[in-house]
Amino acid sequence: MNWNRLIFTLIILAACALAFVFYRPLLMYLLLALVLAYFVDPVITWMEYKRVPRWLGTLIVYLATIGLLAWLIVTYVPMLIREGNQFLALLSRTDRPLLQTILDLPGFRSLHELVENLDRSVPQMSLLTRFETFLQTAVTSVSEFPQLLISNYQPILGTLAMVLMLPIFSFFLLSDKKPIRRGMMSLVPNKYFEITLILLRKFDENVGRYLRAILLEMLAVGIMSTFVLSLVGVPYAVVIGAIAGLTNIIPYIGPWLGGILAALVILFSGMEPITILWMGLAMFLVQQIDNYVVYPAIIGKTMRMHPLLVILTVLAGSYFGGVFGMLLSVPLVYMSFSLLTALQKNLKEFRII
Amino acid sequence: MKENTLASKLLLWFQRLLNPRDEHKHLLRYSLFKDLNAHQRSLVASFLHSREFRAGESVFERGYPLEVIYFVESGEMELTPLFDGDASTVLKKNQFVGVLDLFSGKKRLSSAKALTDLKLKALSEDDLQEILTRDPALGVKLLQACCCFMGGFIRDHAR
Numbered sequence: 108m109n110w111n112r113l114i115f116t117l118i119i120l121a122a123c124a125l126a127f128v129f130y131r132p133l134l135m136y137l138l139l140a141l142v143l144a145y146f147v148d149p150v151i152t153w154m155e156y157k158r159v160p161r162w163l164g165t166l167i168v169y170l171a172t173i174g175l176l177a178w179l180i181v182t183y184v185p186m187l188i189r190e191g192n193q194f195l196a197l198l199s200r201t202d203r204p205l206l207q208t209i210l211d212l213p214g215f216r217s218l219h220e221l222v223e224n225l226d227r228s229v230p231q232m233s234l235l236t237r238f239e240t241f242l243q244t245a246v247t248s249v250s251e252f253p254q255l256l257i258s259n260y261q262p263i264l265g266t267l268a269m270v271l272m273l274p275i276f277s278f279f280l281l282s283d284k285k286p287i288r289r290g291m292m293s294l295v296p297n298k299y300f301e302i303t304l305i306l307l308r309k310f311d312e313n314v315g316r317y318l319r320a321i322l323l324e325m326l327a328v329g330i331m332s333t334f335v336l337s338l339v340g341v342p343y344a345v346v347i348g349a350i351a352g353l354t355n356i357i358p359y360i361g362p363w364l365g366g367i368l369a370a371l372v373i374l375f376s377g378m379e380p381i382t383i384l385w386m387g388l389a390m391f392l393v394q395q396i397d398n399y400v401v402y403p404a405i406i407g408k409t410m411r412m413h414p415l416l417v418i419l420t421v422l423a424g425s426y427f428g429g430v431f432g433m434l435l436s437v438p439l440v441y442m443s444f445s446l447l448t449a450l451q452k453n454l455k456e457f458r459i460i
Numbered sequence: 461m462k463e464n465t466l467a468s469k470l471l472l473w474f475q476r477l478l479n480p481r482d483e484h485k486h487l488l489r490y491s492l493f494k495d496l497n498a499h500q501r502s503l504v505a506s507f508l509h510s511r512e513f514r515a516g517e518s519v520f521e522r523g524y525p526l527e528v529i530y531f532v533e534s535g536e537m538e539l540t541p542l543f544d545g546d547a548s549t550v551l552k553k554n555q556f557v558g559v560l561d562l563f564s565g566k567k568r569l570s571s572a573k574a575l576t577d578l579k580l581k582a583l584s585e586d587d588l589q590e591i592l593t594r595d596p597a598l599g600v601k602l603l604q605a606c607c608c609f610m611g612g613f614i615r616d617h618a619r
Binding site for chain 1 (some may be wrong): 469470473499506507509510512513517519520521524525527528540584586593594
């Protein structure tokens with residue numbers, strides 16, 4: 108037995124374990140930065156074809172994104188601040204109870220009347236009491252929200268700082284893609300060099316294709332939702348449509364989130380509750396188009412997983428990593444499966460197993 | 461000015477754009493790259509991986525999937541046998557292996573072993589595809605060089 112080699116391998120393994128423990132809090136952010144990098148990479152590679160170096164291409168994409176965000180902020184933030192101020196004014200009214208003020212809103216008033224009628228018809232279920240208790244709990248939670256923000260400012264600021272670091276991580280992953288890859292490949296033993304290249308290519312193909320397909324699907328659902336919400340007359344259709352598109356990537360659960368948000372906006376903006384029904388139908392139509400036209404056309408046969416496995420994976424993802432876990436669990440499980448399949452095939456071809 | 465600041469990177473890029481420096485002249489020694497200009501050589505070099513093998517170590521075996529073309533930087537490599545009944549060949553500095561295999565079902569036609577300590581450059585097939593997509597003119601030059609190489613190979617075997 109070569110003792111020197113064994114000791115050196117053990118030292119390397121110990122260093123890797125220490126590095127894992129040290130950088131563990133950042134792993135999720137690095138993973139997200141990698142996802143961001145995969146989204147942007149085709150644009151930067153295209154610019155590289157035009158002889159623009161990767162770092163400059165990355166800088167151009169970042170500046171363009173910042174410009175777009177600035178335009179969105181200038182367009183929408185004043186409106187959001189105005190609405191937010193009105194909402195805060197509503198919360199801080201002292202002349203009458205907050206619950207009463209909310210029940211005076213036309214949407215909630217109609218809903219209250221409906222529940223009141225139901226309660227009269229079926230008094231045994233005490234629906235009215237339950238409805239009022241639910242509203243009171245919701246109002247208390249909303250009133251406590253600013254206090255919650257203040258008392259948890261440290262973790263919130265910490266998370267915000269990390270989220271702001273994501274584009275910086277991505278910048279280096281994008282601009283130094285080749286040196287990073289070469290560096291990683293230089294660590295691979297000769298015996299596994301070619302097989303690692305094959306797996307890396309497989310990973311690139313799968314991840315890149317899947318993420319770009321998801322991005323296209325998000326855009327399609329976002330645009331369709333905005334269009335139908337505008338037709339129904341829901342306020343802030345663009346913002347809700349964008350959120351509906353974004354949350355749509357959470358399989359099975361995501362599509363409901365945009366609808367719930369739209370229903371809340373309808374209730375708070377004083378529209379008739381029947382609008383919720385029209386909105387629900389419109390969003391259902393969008394989901395049907397997404398499920399039967401957009402998803403098969405864009406993602407196609409990229410990912411073949413049984414629906415039950417998808418639901419179980421999303422639930423497990425939410426248990427381990429919250430919302431991020433839900434977002435990433437399905438592609439991660441799919442990627443691991445396809446990589447293991449490719450690994451098994453190539454290990455046989457290279458006569459390693 | 462520090463090398464890695466944004467301003468220095470911009471300055472360096474402008475300087476190189478106006479007056480490109482040839483950092484990869486050594487690639488001209490390989491017959492496959494002999495007609496490439498400085499920009500094309502720098503493009504190819506950005507995709508090359510460096511590998512080191514000890515004397516006696518196997519580089520690849522016959523029948524393995526073909527993933528990379530190896531270019532010998534230093535040392536000697538024994539290639540056995542290309543066709544049944546052939547004698548083994550020794551590849552030396554500035555020679556390469558894998559181009560023929562590219563055209564033959566993506567499987568290695570021969571086995572390779574390091575005779576001495578060996579330094580190789582490796583270009584993956586996937587990266588080669590990307591290079592060809594990026595610079596079709598480079599693709600034409602490589603194709604010409606490939607034809608010359610295969611012509612020479614066929615002539616040698618016909619004798």
